[in-house]
Amino acid sequence: MLVSRLLEYVGLEPGRFEMRWISASEGGKVAETVREMTERIRKLGPNRKMRDER
């Protein structure tokens, strides 16, 4: 909760960060969450903020 709030505070789009509690036996939920998240991120486009430029 603190993380997502903070990331939004420093200007990240809401929804770019998400934490879910999924037990090892909830395969369906993993797939579902990943699918949702991928869709969402695809809409938001690449993250230009915290690129790692090593």
Next chain:
Amino acid sequence: MKQAVEELRRQAAGLLKEERVKCVIGWTQGTDVARAVPFFATSVRQAARLTWTPFCVNNLSKYLLNHRYDNTPLAVVVKGCDSRGINRLVQDRQFVRERVVVLGLPCGGMLDREKVLRVVDPGAALQEVEDRGSEYMLRTDKGEYGFEKREALLSKCLECEHNIPVVSDLMIGPQVPSPAGSGIDRFAGVRELETRDPAVRSTFWDRHFARCLRCYACRNVCPACNCKECSFEQAVPGWQQGACWLSKRNHPGQNYLFHLIRMFHVAGRCIDCGECARVCPVNIPLRELYRKVMKDAEELFAMKTPGTDPEEVPLLSTYRTDDPEEFS
């Protein structure tokens, strides 16, 4: 404040004379009228140079770390906000509480040096300071100056939470009223930023972080930053291209990560002494960053400002079964 200065010197001299401590960490008058600098008094003679003025901004608790692994008995002078740093170090087990004599100073607030220097000649010699409750009187060889606290204090002092130290072995000088304005919202700055448009917020921090020099002054002054070797400096052999796991290059993206990681390392542990923002050479409003987490943590988990209570466990290292959660 004259009385307090005298008592401070007397007590410090006493501690050194009886050899109860090897060193008293305090402040002494600096190079200009509106500056006090850290001072390490190791003899009775040096104790006479200790001072207490509304320019004693440095949080001296950090200096204890220099002695964390030897057995030197020490005394340190703290204001209310700094005293939380003592609890920080004790909780982090960096220092055994018994090894340090904490001299607490009730504080009427610190003056903003810039504002004072606009009026007073820097070369003037400070003779005496009087705390009149709502204003400070500075007596110098070039005349007397009055400063209305509401106008001239540092902003952190107007939001002061503990003007009387939360921990001390010896309280020095008279009790003084808190400089905090009545009805002041401690988190007004954070709240203000929160209401802004995400895009505005984004550019706000972009601009600030882009200016970061990666000088690590904020880290060096922070009592919560007490690792032996900072994770930003740990060389990892065979690591990718860079030697550290976050490159030291001064680049906006990397700077972002630097600040957020540091933020998380002090989350729930930052005592809000405001030293980071003070020492930042490019004036990045770091306090508003750390206080965001503090505010959320207070709202969500009823966290007290870290360092208030010597028994508490850092927020991110504990849990309660009735903690709120947002998982679905």
Next chain:
Amino acid sequence: MPRTGVFVCWCGSNIGGVIDCPETAAAASGFPGVAFSTDYKYMCSEPGQNMVIQAIREHRLDRAVVASCSPRLHEETFRKTLVRAGLNPYMLEMANIREHCTWVHGADIQQARIKAVDLVRRAVAKANRLEPLFESEISVTRRCLVIGGGVAGIQAALDVADAGHEVILVEREPTIGGNMVKLDKTFPTLDCSACISTPKMVAAATHPNIKLYTYAEIEKLAGYVGNFEVTIRQKARYVDHEKCTGCGTCWEKCPTRVPSEFDAGIGQRTAIYIPFPQAVPNKPVIDREHCRYFATGKCEICAKLCPTGAVDYGQEDLVLTEKVGAVVAATGFGLFDWSRVYGEYGYGQYPDVVTGMQFERLVNAAGPTGGKLLRPSDGATPRTVVFIKCVGSRDEAKGRRYCSRICCMYTAKHALQVLEKVPGASVFVFYMDVRTAGKGYEEFYQRAVNNGTVYVRGRVSKIYQDGERLVVRGVDTLLGRPVEVDADMVVLATAVEPGSGAAETARILGINTDQDGFFQEAHPKLRPVETHTRGVFLAGACQAPKDIPDTVAQASGAAAKVAGLLSSKWLSTNPMIATVNEALCTGCFLCVPVCSYRALEPKKITERLPGHPPREREVAGVNTGLCQGCGACNVACRAGAIEVRGFTNEQLLAEVDALCQ
């Protein structure tokens, strides 16, 4: 530069039927560090493994990536292969391209091919950073502690003792036997419970390898697998068992009468007592709370009468320690206190509304009525008996959400017993479902029905006293109409609960409890008698409601695990555990409370730095016997001082980087 070999397995058509394995292997040959790559139909087969060994030798490979199934399945296999090829077994990394790829993405072959290559790239990136790890050995104390002397504990103790290891059996009541010896007969065979359990009790007490502590409780468990130290509190019995011969004079003459726990409150016992005549040990204890001497300072009848002078009012609790290598928790179950919540059944105010356990005592030949079925209120023979099942079970609002598993069967048993003891009696059973999964169980239930038990599907909404009779009101949901029965006695099948003190025992042992408060097994299917704390095992109803056959089976299972553990003097430890970089550790000990295995503890080191005198300070130390390598501490350490071997920051970040390419 590492010389990594990549071995892509087809797993028959499991993988090979979806993606093109030679293509994946070819792609892998271009990854940094890869010196050799190939594919094969069944990598885990004998020829497959030989191929790996040969490739390692021929191409001087120093590490390997096997892209095949889940490491759960074959990581061990391939580690052994590496050893055979002369490499350190931990120089292996697996890419799971079956469960994580072809099985789930069979519908999208194109994507599956890309993903397989990505997964292999990830594994190669990690493999390039692997370091050899070495198992260390810890010594094992070849003794076992069994907590709880019910049938589970007795069985486990006997099995371990027969395997040749010493056993410490700790029971908190004055006698072993647990709940089973209170029962009259046992389903589904209706053999006498005492006849099959008391010989076992005696066998346990007299076994040369079993050291029995009754009326004792464990207070602390320190140490780790192979090397536990348990602190036992032997409660004061006020009777010197060395001198006592168990003659019985004292308990016959004691003037105090209190409800007997053993008889579920329907019989009485004296203040100096043995719970039942066949108790083991067959020597009394004084119940200090009810003893007249302790209350008033006068009486001392037992002391005066005892022919051997064994009574000793001055005895004190004794605290002692024992060293063991393994622990079996067999603390059993408790029963749901229905009288607190079931207002419609009279909150326990009607004496003739009893529980199943009280019924057991009422029909028991050794019980307060000598085995005659007499109702508690007036001692009359009940002619109409109503049984109500699921009292507190499968009812989240009032009790427990789970099924207690044994009530269906013992209610059928009770119904048969009523019919047998009271010819011509009418027996009604109110039920939600009848569950009879077990060998011979359905037949047993049919026997109850055929002998005349009337099963009414539905709930009882009210019981009230009407003169001498109890009126039971309910609905028959199958016929859809209300029913009312005038009963002489009502028996409630109350829910099985975690035993009293289970949470405390779990805390002492450092094991988890499930959401219902029973002890949590390590894996519901594959590791049912182990816990997440290595060296601590489970047996019997403390893990979940169970009948005797299951209890005994699980107890023998736990005993087999213990015997396996104690079979050798040495135990090798998993090297993939946490390690502390002492130079970085600041000694904040934020990691210590995070570890659920209590593997971290402060340790003193002397640090020598150039230009400084040597100095002593405290840092975190990992107990290699306790650490399970979960990595929780890793995250808690802000200084980055703790890492888990085999999952270092460097390795993990390299994997992430490889995946994000």
